[in-house]
Amino acid sequence: MIPIILPEQNLEKRSVSGGYLYVLAWLIIGLMTDYIDEHPIIYSVAMAMLLGFSLSRLWAKLSSGKQTHYDKPGWQRLLIANAIGPALVYGILFAFAMLHIEHHELFIYLFMINIALLSGGTVTYSPNRLLANYYLLAIALPALVVALTRPQERGVEGMMMVLYMFFNLHMIRLLNKEYQERIAQKKSLEELARKDSLTGLFNRRFFDETMHLCWAKHQRRQASLALLILDIDNFKSINDIYGHPVGDEVIRKVAATIGKNFQREIDIIARIGGEEFAVLVQETSFEQTRELAESICRQIADNSIDTDQGPASVTVSIGLAYAQPRQGFDQEDFYKLADDCLYQAKDQGKNQVVAKSI
Numbered sequence: 207m208i209p210i211i212l213p214e215q216n217l218e219k220r221s222v223s224g225g226y227l228y229v230l231a232w233l234i235i236g237l238m239t240d241y242i243d244e245h246p247i248i249y250s251v252a253m254a255m256l257l258g259f260s261l262s263r264l265w266a267k268l269s270s271g272k273q274t275h276y277d278k279p280g281w282q283r284l285l286i287a288n289a290i291g292p293a294l295v296y297g298i299l300f301a302f303a304m305l306h307i308e309h310h311e312l313f314i315y316l317f318m319i320n321i322a323l324l325s326g327g328t329v330t331y332s333p334n335r336l337l338a339n340y341y342l343l344a345i346a347l348p349a350l351v352v353a354l355t356r357p358q359e360r361g362v363e364g365m366m367m368v369l370y371m372f373f374n375l376h377m378i379r380l381l382n383k384e385y386q387e388r389i390a391q392k393k394s395l396e397e398l399a400r401k402d403s404l405t406g407l408f409n410r411r412f413f414d415e416t417m418h419l420c421w422a423k424h425q426r427r428q429a430s431l432a433l434l435i436l437d438i439d440n441f442k443s444i445n446d447i448y449g450h451p452v453g454d455e456v457i458r459k460v461a462a463t464i465g466k467n468f469q470r471e472i473d474i475i476a477r478i479g480g481e482e483f484a485v486l487v488q489e490t491s492f493e494q495t496r497e498l499a500e501s502i503c504r505q506i507a508d509n510s511i512d513t514d515q516g517p518a519s520v521t522v523s524i525g526l527a528y529a530q531p532r533q534g535f536d537q538e539d540f541y542k543l544a545d546d547c548l549y550q551a552k553d554q555g556k557n558q559v560v561a562k563s564i
């Protein structure tokens with residue numbers, strides 16, 4: 207099973223320096239020991255593979271520029287190959303050294319490099335537990351196989367590898383848990399920053415940011431969009447008669463009714479003031495939006511809210527603006543149009559929708 211790599215795991219950035227280290231380490235061994243003379247074919251094949259992995263990674267980086275392509279399966283496979291491939295090369299080299307090496311010094315170097323790669327990979331790949339585990343096994347398993355088949359000569363190295371492997375598997379589990387907690391915290395903070403705590407709807411800041419983006423998008427597409435501003439009628443007297451907790455309950459009920467009527471993900475519903483809400487509606491005609499607004503008005507008026515002092519009837523007024531972004535008519539004008547409609551609805555007796563399409 208191929209582990210799925212998520213953008214927030216940031217594996218490309220985390221593994222980039224290690225991705226050149228293994229080539230350098232092998233180059234140093236080639237330059238400073240007799241290994242090339244003793245085993246020229248093995249040295250060259252290993253070098254070609256390590257270089258191949260490094261160059262493919264360099265090519266991917268240069269060709270993608272600043273962008274990363276986590277959504278492309280080919281790109282994901284390349285990243286996984288760049289993790290597991292060099293690990294397997296070093297794992298097999300060490301296993302080969304365990305079987306054939308007379309050169310004690312080189313054996314120690316390889317052992318050190320593998321332990322370093324084991325620990326480095328644990329830290330690097332820990333956000334993706336499956337990939338980190340595969341990486342670890344790729345380095346350690348070849349040595350373990352040799353140790354098991356030659357317990358007399360290579361038992362010590364085998365034991366050491368098992369020890370390091372289990373220690374690092376444990377560390378991967380811990381680091382991954384910490385990483386998951388951090389991501390969850392970050393997500394809930396982001397959620398808090400854009401949500402209104404009383405209703406769970408978006409807050410004004412998020413609404414303004416989204417409206418800005420939406421406006422620009424519709425300007426490019428030369429398409430229309432709708433903005434509804436809803437205000438609870440005579441809300442001050444609801445608070446005065448029934449008390450603030452009932453007032454809060456009314457706000458929650460109105461929010462829920464709006465939410466029931468605008469359920470698509472692209473509908474942005476926000477509480478933009480004490481008893482004021484806004485809805486940004488995309489890809490819907492003027493008539494459809496007006497019908498929805500009128501239906502919300504009726505639903506709220508028809509459903510009174512139970513309180514200790516008996517049922518409290520609530521109504522809302524709605525201003526609806528429908529427009530296409532264009533020269534001489536900007537986002538502020540759009541907002542003002544919806545707001546003017548709302549004031550007109552209030553002036554005309556409340557509990558109604560005033561809609562304008564321009």
Ligand SMILES: Nc1nc2c(ncn2[C@@H]2O[C@H](COP(=O)(O)OP(=O)(O)OP(=O)(O)O)[C@@H](O)[C@H]2O)c(=O)[nH]1
Nearest residue numbers: 437438439440441442443445450453454480481552
């Ligand atoms: N319970 C509760 N009341 C709030 C909250 N935020 C604002 N309010 C109250 O909402 C009331 C708004 O009153 P006004 O702006 O006078 O509006 P209104 O009484 O609805 O009058 P119209 O808009 O003309 O129908 C004020 O009394 C605020 O104290 C809140 O979160 N909870």
